Amino acid sequence: MANLQEKKQREQWGSRLGFVLAASGSAIGLGNLWKFPYMAGENGGGAFVLIYLVLLVIVGFTLMLAELTLGRYTQLNAIGAYKKVREKWAWVGALGVLAGFMILAFYSVVGGWVINYVFKAVTGAFNTTDMGVLGGMFGSMITNPIEPLIFHAIFMALTLGIVIGGVKNGIEKYAKILMPALFIMLLIIMVRSLTLPGAMEGVRFFLAPDFSKITGAVVLAALGQVFFSLSLGMGCMITYGSYISKDEDLLQSSLAVPLLDTGAALIAGLAILPAVFAFGFDPAGGPGLVFITLPAVFSQLPLGGLFGVAFFILVLFAALTSAISLLEVVVAYVVDEWKWTRKKATFIIAGIIFALGVPASLSIGPWSEFHILPGKGVFDTLDFVASQILLPVGGILLSIFLGWVLGMDNAIKEATNDGKLRFPLAGTWSILIKYVAPIAITVVFVKGLLDAFGITF
Ligand code: PFF
Numbered sequence: 314m315a316n317l318q319e320k321k322q323r324e325q326w327g328s329r330l331g332f333v334l335a336a337s338g339s340a341i342g343l344g345n346l347w348k349f350p351y352m353a354g355e356n357g358g359g360a361f362v363l364i365y366l367v368l369l370v371i372v373g374f375t376l377m378l379a380e381l382t383l384g385r386y387t388q389l390n391a392i393g394a395y396k397k398v399r400e401k402w403a404w405v406g407a408l409g410v411l412a413g414f415m416i417l418a419f420y421s422v423v424g425g426w427v428i429n430y431v432f433k434a435v436t437g438a439f440n441t442t443d444m445g446v447l448g449g450m451f452g453s454m455i456t457n458p459i460e461p462l463i464f465h466a467i468f469m470a471l472t473l474g475i476v477i478g479g480v481k482n483g484i485e486k487y488a489k490i491l492m493p494a495l496f497i498m499l500l501i502i503m504v505r506s507l508t509l510p511g512a513m514e515g516v517r518f519f520l521a522p523d524f525s526k527i528t529g530a531v532v533l534a535a536l537g538q539v540f541f542s543l544s545l546g547m548g549c550m551i552t553y554g555s556y557i558s559k560d561e562d563l564l565q566s567s568l569a570v571p572l573l574d575t576g577a578a579l580i581a582g583l584a585i586l587p588a589v590f591a592f593g594f595d596p597a598g599g600p601g602l603v604f605i606t607l608p609a610v611f612s613q614l615p616l617g618g619l620f621g622v623a624f625f626i627l628v629l630f631a632a633l634t635s636a637i638s639l640l641e642v643v644v645a646y647v648v649d650e651w652k653w654t655r656k657k658a659t660f661i662i663a664g665i666i667f668a669l670g671v672p673a674s675l676s677i678g679p680w681s682e683f684h685i686l687p688g689k690g691v692f693d694t695l696d697f698v699a700s701q702i703l704l705p706v707g708g709i710l711l712s713i714f715l716g717w718v719l720g721m722d723n724a725i726k727e728a729t730n731d732g733k734l735r736f737p738l739a740g741t742w743s744i745l746i747k748y749v750a751p752i753a754i755t756v757v758f759v760k761g762l763l764d765a766f767g768i769t770f
Pocket residue numbers: 339340341342343344345413416540541542543544545547549550635636638639
């Protein structure tokens with residue numbers, strides 16, 4: 314105990330920064346750089362962004378603090394945390410583990426695309442603004458039956474290697490340099506994009522909400538994106554919260570992480586959508602949007618080739634720090650509950666997730682005719698079920714659990730380090746957790762699902 318105390322005091326500042334870096338590393342990833350811009354593009358631009366921001370305030374900050382609090386209170390993984398407080402709730406944690414499993418399967422496929430683009434950038438493959446050429450290059454990459462699988466395997470192997478090595482410290486060391494570098498690069502790309510002729514139309518599209526575009530399905534998509542982007546609803550932040558020491562400031566972290574994450578998403582949107590309009594691409598172009606648009610922007614930058622290489626390497630790093638947290642949630646569970654060794658758990662789970670990613674990848678190319686849900690192949694189904702069903706349901710249950718099972722008195726006590734920290738919004742947080750969040754998420758979820766499947770009353 315004495316040892317722990319001593320360590321805490323010596324490492325306090327360093328570890329707080331380390332935690333914010335690790336948690337932002339999990340939050341900031343393909344969700345911000347790849348998914349957010351194309352989701353905004355597909356779902357009406359500004360309307361989607363506005364709803365995203367509203368939900369960020371009501372649900373994002375609220376549940377971030379909730380997960381971190383539950384994690385630190387119990388000092389356990391996603392399932393263990395629920396189980397410790399109330400045995401019967403363990404299945405809620407299990408739902409999260411399932412979501413992590415499904416997300417990583419398609420996430421790793423996209424991570425593979427990024428690695429492929431690092432190589433493409435190195436060989437100077439895309440020095441053009443021609444939509445036909447760039448679209449064709451992306452299309453032929455993702456529809457190829459073999460090539461994306463090789464890169465998916467490489468991405469999974471990198472993730473596995475880091476999780477097995479338990480490189481938490483190493484990651485923190487690199488994250489300190491690479492995360493700010495990513496922000497700076499994004500800002501440069503944003504400025505270049507915004508100064509392209511015709512860019513303002515894209516800015517308008519991204520920032521001016523057109524309320525006629527808002528449907529239940531759009532709101533659910535934005536909600537799913539808040540969960541996905543902040544790594545919420547599946548116990549990832551419970552797991553990360555369990556590593557925070559008892560004298561750190563959870564309140565500050567719960568503000569900082571969502572703010573950094575949203576900053577990254579908005580900058581990514583402003584880096585990509587104005588360029589989409591400037592080059593005459595289609596904002597609803599889907600998952601290829603970033604891969605097709607950014608090479609065109611790079612070709613308009615001095616030393617664009619080099620810039621492209623550096624940028625895709627940073628995106629890869631951001632994707633890996635998120636993938637690690639996804640794998641970690643599943644591994645932590647198996648190690649704790651099934652008593653497997655860490656090595657065995659990581660290898661077997663990574664293998665199974667890789668295997669699930671194979672049909673996901675093929676569903677974009679050779680198997681594109683095969684649908685599981687209406688209009689959705691394996692890739693889209695994994696994304697939809699995890700992001701728009703499992704994560705929101707996880708969020709509803711988490712808030713009910715905290716508000717009504719653990720109790721807000723206990724939660725506030727934990728969040729304020731036994732009353733040592735000032736928390737002027739404690740009352741508001743209670744109301745948000747007990748009533749607003751579960752009701753709002755449920756309403757959006759039910760209405761959104763009905764809309765998404767075209768069911769009306
Ligand atoms: N938040 C990550 C991103 O935006 O790329 C993805 C993610 C990581 C989701 C971890 C969920 C999670 F638990």
